[in-house]
Amino acid sequence: xxxxxxxxxxxxxxxxxxxxxxxxxxxxxxxxxxxxxxxxxxxxxxxxxxxxxxxxxxxxxxxxxxxxxxxxxxxxxxxxxxxxxxxxxxxxxxxxxxxxxxxxxxxxxxxxxxxxxxxxxxxxxxxxxxxxxxxxxxxxxxxxxxxxxxxxxxxxxxxxxxxxxxxxxxxxxxxxxxxxxxxxxxxxxxxxxxxxxxxxxxxxxxxxxxxxxxxxxxxxxxxxxxxxxxxxxxxxxxxxxxxxxxxxxxxxxxxxxxxxxxxxxxxxxxxxxxxxxxxxxxxxxxxxxxxxxxxxxxxxxxxxxxxxxxxxxxxxxxxxxxxxxxxxxxxxxxxxxxxxxxxxxxxxxxxxxxxxxxxxxxxxxxxxxxxxxx
Numbered sequence: 001x002x003x004x005x006x007x008x009x010x011x012x013x014x015x016x017x018x019x020x021x022x023x024x025x026x027x028x029x030x031x032x033x034x035x036x037x038x039x040x041x042x043x044x045x046x047x048x049x050x051x052x053x054x055x056x057x058x059x060x061x062x063x064x065x066x067x068x069x070x071x072x073x074x075x076x077x078x079x080x081x082x083x084x085x086x087x088x089x090x091x092x093x094x095x096x097x098x099x100x101x102x103x104x105x106x107x108x109x110x111x112x113x114x115x116x117x118x119x120x121x122x123x124x125x126x127x128x129x130x131x132x133x134x135x136x137x138x139x140x141x142x143x144x145x146x147x148x149x150x151x152x153x154x155x156x157x158x159x160x161x162x163x164x165x166x167x168x169x170x171x172x173x174x175x176x177x178x179x180x181x182x183x184x185x186x187x188x189x190x191x192x193x194x195x196x197x198x199x200x201x202x203x204x205x206x207x208x209x210x211x212x213x214x215x216x217x218x219x220x221x222x223x224x225x226x227x228x229x230x231x232x233x234x235x236x237x238x239x240x241x242x243x244x245x246x247x248x249x250x251x252x253x254x255x256x257x258x259x260x261x262x263x264x265x266x267x268x269x270x271x272x273x274x275x276x277x278x279x280x281x282x283x284x285x286x287x288x289x290x291x292x293x294x295x296x297x298x299x300x301x302x303x304x305x306x307x308x309x310x311x312x313x314x315x316x317x318x319x320x321x322x323x324x325x326x327x328x329x330x331x332x333x334x335x336x337x338x339x340x341x342x343x344x345x346x347x348x349x350x351x352x353x354x355x356x357x358x359x360x361x362x363x364x365x366x367x368x369x370x371x372x373x374x
Contacts, residue, residue, distance in 0.1 A: 016117065017065025023116050024058050030112045035105055054109075061134065177202045225267045225349045232295060233260025236304075239272040240293060243279035247291050252283065258295030264302055264371045270345040271369065274353070275304060277338035278365045282308040289362070301351075301368050309362040318355055342367070 020027065032051060180202065184195050236258060247254040282291045289309025296303040313321065322343040346353045351369035 013065045017062045019117055019120060020058055020065070020113060021062045023120060024055070024062075027058060027109075027112055027116055028054055030115070031105075031109055034108050034112070038104070038108070064134070173202065173205055177206075225270060227265050227267050227349065229263055229265050230268055231260060232258055232262045232264060232302075235264065235266070235268060235271060236260070236275065236293070236295065239275035240279050242276065243283040243291065246280070246283040247286075250283070250287065252286055252288075253290035254283075255290060255292040257293070259297065262295075262297055262302070264369070266369055267345075267349055270348055274342040274345040274367055275306075277342040278304075278306045278353075278367070281338055282306050282310070282363070282365070285363075286310040298371070300371055302371050303366055303368045305364065305366045307362060307364045312357040312362060314357075318357060321355065322353065 031054065035051070177199075180195060180198050184192070187195060236256075237260075240256065244254050279291070279293060286308040287310070291306070291308045294305045294307075296305065322339050343353050346367050346369065349369055351367060353365070353367050355363065355365045357363045
């Protein structure tokens with residue numbers, strides 16, 4: 001949408017702001033009456049909390065319309081509404097919340113303001129279009145926030161259910177591991193290979209349970225970031241140990257380049273978990289060539305780049321690869337949890353994780369984290 005308004009339209013926006021400012025209480029009164037009237041004949045539909053945030057939102061509109069930058073006046077910007085909605089919890093997911101009702105209340109607000117303008121205004125050009133642009137942006141922001149919140153709540157509930165089931169597996173697994181240990185104490189030599197295989201299976205199952213439980217905690221927001229000052233050397237090297245060993249066993253080159261003395265302020269456990277999962281993935285899915293890890297040191301952030309020469313992954317897989325239990329089409333075994341854990345561990349610290357692949361020349365994953373607390 002074109003946001004470069006003419007001088008006349010900018011003047012109309014400024015005048016509209018003044019009209020809203022002078023008649024704010026009347027706008028609130030008429031809006032409230034009409035919402036109540038609609039609800040009275042609407043089979044018990046509950047109003048949203050827009051009524052609580054309306055005074056603040058009208059003030060935000062006045063501020064938006066009163067800007068003087070004529071050439072770059074963006075009336076479709078959403079931050080003014082998003083800030084008010086966040087402060088009042090208007091798009092918060094809860095039983096009985098009706099996003100359709102919120103949209104309807106915005107439409108009523110537009111009608112009321114238009115009436116006030118016609119009665120007391122004198123705006124010569126474009127007030128209805130200006131209102132449409134601005135309130136449509138607010139509606140779009142509300143719907144997006146509501147959908148995001150609903151998605152988050154659904155993922156959280158699913159994670160809690162999976163976490164409960166996984167937690168229940170711990171007791172029988174512990175019993176099986178203890179029984180295998182006791183049998184080993186009295187086993188004949190020829191039975192030891194079978195017990196070794198049993199121990200390896202128990203270990204894999206235990207690691208899987210730990211991964212699922214960690215994913216559940218990260219998904220449901222039960223893990224909080226606890227940043228401390230730490231040198232990159234103490235952070236990166238332990239995270240790369242397993243990947244370095246796996247690469248050596250496969251004959252891959254393993255290149256690492258960073259300043260170990262650089263100090264950052266992060267959660268060591270979450271950061272190591274993210275780095276380890278990405279590096280382990282690179283070593284696991286690369287059969288020929290190399291894996292490289294490079295840390296790019298910025299002023300306020302640092303970025304860890306992990307590149308490999310694997311067969312590459314498709315754009316479709318890139319879009320879903322960070323979701324729990326989503327796996328590529330390589331045919332290699334795995335749980336599909338490593339990258340999901342990495343993503344949640346990074347995002348819990350206010351960072352980002354991204355990936356790209358220039359099929360079939362390899363993959364590039366990178367993590368960006370703040371170096372210092374805000």
